[in-house]
Amino acid sequence: MNNLKSFLVANAWLVAFVAILVIVLVQFVDPAPPREITIASGSETGRYYELASLLKRELQKEGVTLNVLTTAGSEENLELLTSDDSEASIAFAQSGMSEVFESEEGALRGLASLYYEPIWLVYRKDLELEFVSDLRNLKVAVGKKGSGTQAVARFLLAENGLLSGAEHPELIELSDDETVEELAGGEIDAGFFMVSAESPTIQRLIEMEGFDFLDMRRHSAYRARYRSLSGVEISEGLLNLEANLPPEDRTVLAAVATMVVNDRFHPALTPLVLEAMRKILSKGGVLELPDEFPSDRYVDYDLTKEAGHYFEYGPPFLLRYMPFWAASLVDRLIILVIPLLFVIIPLSKIAGPIYRWRIRSRIYRWYKYLRETDQKIVLGTIQRDLDNERDRLGKLENELASVEVPLSYTDELYHLRQHVEYVSRRLESIASLQGSDSDQRG
Numbered sequence: 132m133n134n135l136k137s138f139l140v141a142n143a144w145l146v147a148f149v150a151i152l153v154i155v156l157v158q159f160v161d162p163a164p165p166r167e168i169t170i171a172s173g174s175e176t177g178r179y180y181e182l183a184s185l186l187k188r189e190l191q192k193e194g195v196t197l198n199v200l201t202t203a204g205s206e207e208n209l210e211l212l213t214s215d216d217s218e219a220s221i222a223f224a225q226s227g228m229s230e231v232f233e234s235e236e237g238a239l240r241g242l243a244s245l246y247y248e249p250i251w252l253v254y255r256k257d258l259e260l261e262f263v264s265d266l267r268n269l270k271v272a273v274g275k276k277g278s279g280t281q282a283v284a285r286f287l288l289a290e291n292g293l294l295s296g297a298e299h300p301e302l303i304e305l306s307d308d309e310t311v312e313e314l315a316g317g318e319i320d321a322g323f324f325m326v327s328a329e330s331p332t333i334q335r336l337i338e339m340e341g342f343d344f345l346d347m348r349r350h351s352a353y354r355a356r357y358r359s360l361s362g363v364e365i366s367e368g369l370l371n372l373e374a375n376l377p378p379e380d381r382t383v384l385a386a387v388a389t390m391v392v393n394d395r396f397h398p399a400l401t402p403l404v405l406e407a408m409r410k411i412l413s414k415g416g417v418l419e420l421p422d423e424f425p426s427d428r429y430v431d432y433d434l435t436k437e438a439g440h441y442f443e444y445g446p447p448f449l450l451r452y453m454p455f456w457a458a459s460l461v462d463r464l465i466i467l468v469i470p471l472l473f474v475i476i477p478l479s480k481i482a483g484p485i486y487r488w489r490i491r492s493r494i495y496r497w498y499k500y501l502r503e504t505d506q507k508i509v510l511g512t513i514q515r516d517l518d519n520e521r522d523r524l525g526k527l528e529n530e531l532a533s534v535e536v537p538l539s540y541t542d543e544l545y546h547l548r549q550h551v552e553y554v555s556r557r558l559e560s561i562a563s564l565q566g567s568d569s570d571q572r573g
Contacts (some may be wrong), residue, residue: 164397169198171208171222174275176308178327179204179223179388180412182245189407193455195400204278206232212393213238221404222228225279225325225386227359229431231286241432242390243405243425243442247418249328249363249385250283252345253336254312254321260345264291267298272310272322280307283324283386286357307332317340321353325386328370328417335375346381355386360384360429362417385418387429401437402446403455493534497527501547501554508557514565521558527551 133511161427170186173179189196200219202208209232210220225248229239254260258269261323266288273288274280285294293299303319308433309446311320311330311332318418326332347353350362363385370376390408410423434442449457507513513520531548 154340164195164399166194167196167198168220168396168400169200169218171200171202171211171217171219173202173204173208173223173278174306174308175201176306176332178246178248178330182223182408183389185411186293186404189410190403193403195403195455202277203275204280206282208277209234209239209391210277212391219393219397220397221390222390224389224391224431225283226389226429226431227357227386228279228282230357230359231282237433237525239391239393239432240435240438242392242401242429242435242438243408243427244249244429245388245390245408245412245424246327247361247385247390248325248365249383249418250280250287250347250360251324251326251333251336251383252287252321252347253324253342254345255314255340256343258320258323262349263287263345264293266291266300266321267322268550269300270303270318271300272303272305272313272319274304274310274323274325275306276304278325279386280323280325283325283357283384287323287353288382290353290356300385311335314342317389326363333370337370339438340376344377344381344383344533347384348382350382350384359429361429369417375492384394387459389427389430392435393431398435398437402434402441402450405438405441406446406450491543494547497531497547498550500527501550504554504558508561509552513558513561515563516560517562521555521562524555528555 170183172183180199183197183199187199190197198218200211202211205224205228208219208224209228211217211219212358213221213234221242223245226244252263257377258265260266270283271288273284284302287293288300288302303313305313305319305322307324307326307426310324313319314322314336324332324336325329336344347362350360352362354362361384362382365377365381365383367380368375368378388406403421405425409422412419412424413422445451492516504513504524507516507520528548528551531544531551534544
């Protein structure tokens with residue numbers, strides 16, 4: 132214990148330096164990722180909410196709680212991400228929203244694209260529609276306010292000159308379920324939907340007598356104006372083989388469902404979320420190939436650095452073999468430990484010599500006094516202050532008797548005590564001679 136105390140005292144500067152270095156390095160280490168995050172999804176009957184629920188289940192396995200907010204859709208989701216009053220840090224949004232939703236530069240970043248979202252324009256068959264422009268003077272459902280459906284519907288209507296003029300359609304804001312009910316009840320003539328091809332909503336619509344969805348023959352023209360849209364083929368029988376629906380190949384416009392984050396989203400959660408989505412989407416769908424998503428394609432906003440790394444190299448090495456929280460801890464410690472090792476290893480090599488110097492310097496300090504006394508004896512000047520020197524030497528002997536040094540330096544202490552005893556004998560001898568001379572003169 133004494134040896135350790137002596138070592139620490141001798142190298143107190145090293146301990147202080149390492150402490151300061153740790154404090155500096157901690158500033159560059161990200162805080163631990165939160166155990167609870169919030170996602171803005173969509174309506175409870177939509178695919179966004181379904182995916183959020185599946186993601187919640189996967190994240191729960193890794194000790195992360197996902198709170199799911201129900202919303203009107205993409206536009207409201209982005210509003211929540213950019214609001215200071217919202218706890219949402221991640222959200223679903225369809226591609227193309229960056230063109231219609233205004234936000235500060237860098238406020239939103241992309242995480243991944245997830246699946247194709249076809250845009251279905253469902254109408255009553257007796258209307259015999261061929262183009263979007265045939266919706267004049269009709270009652271058309273365009274989705275709820277704040278939804279991605281409404282954003283795309285208004286774009287398509289605007290491109291066909293249907294948002295103004297005497298013959299513009301009556302636009303009605305309804306949810307998907309409400310639109311289906313209104314169509315079935317004959318209250319409206321047509322409705323826009325943005326749902327996957329496997330959606331129960333589409334399955335229900337195509338099985339309803341007297342309704343059909345529009346073949347977007349001019350999809351290339353729309354894509355030229357709205358770059359985030361693509362043309363997706365709905366081949367004959369794709370939606371229902373038994374009923375052979377649709378009865379011929381058709382093309383619909385499609386956006387892509389994406390995940391968007393803000394600066395409240397902890398970057399360390401990126402590979403965890405993307406790995407969970409990879410498991411959820413691995414089987415693909417009727418429009419998506421197995422393992423096609425999640426992807427870094429079709430993402431409007433700039434990818435986060437961590438998402439880009441994931442898509443280029445896969446999940447981090449540690450996450451492949453360790454639980455998320457253990458991998459996260461080790462990853463953050465590496466940032467702290469590696470610089471420390473580069474500094475501590477060289478410094479540790481001089482800690483030993485400094486310790487030895489400090490211990491020996493205590494012994495050498497006493498040797499300095501012995502040498503001064505010895506020189507006085509040699510020069511013959513010791514007689515002037517003999518009593519004081521003898522007194523000092525006696526105190527030195529008492530001091531050395533109580534000195535503690537590490538065991539490895541005990542031999543040097545005992546050598547010093549022998550030398551003190553030697554000089555002490557010389558002084559006693561000189562004192563005896565002085566006494567004899569005094570007696571003879573007396």
